[in-house]
Amino acid sequence: xxxxxxxxxxxxxxxxxxxxxxxxxxxxxxxxxxxxxxxxxxxxxxxxxxxxxxxxxxxxxxxxxxxxxxxxxxxxxxxx
Numbered sequence: 001x002x003x004x005x006x007x008x009x010x011x012x013x014x015x016x017x018x019x020x021x022x023x024x025x026x027x028x029x030x031x032x033x034x035x036x037x038x039x040x041x042x043x044x045x046x047x048x049x050x051x052x053x054x055x056x057x058x059x060x061x062x063x064x065x066x067x068x069x070x071x072x073x074x075x076x077x078x079x080x
Contacts, residue, residue, distance in 0.1 A: 025064065
């Protein structure tokens with residue numbers, strides 16, 4: 001890689017490191033809601049089927065919850 005490519009990679013890494021995640025993991029939802037691990041996964045599976053009260057994405061066995069959708073539900077308003 002040339003010098004310009006190295007600079008671009010470093011800049012991209014810096015941007016990625018400072019960006020807030022766009023999704024929550026199941027463990028994040030567990031902490032926010034104060035649930036146990038099993039209950040969290042049961043709840044996320046139920047929400048995934050309904051897509052209410054927030055969106056849930058399932059990738060294989062993994063759950064991801066879009067931050068904006070969850071925050072809108074938990075705080076009861078539109079989050080920027």
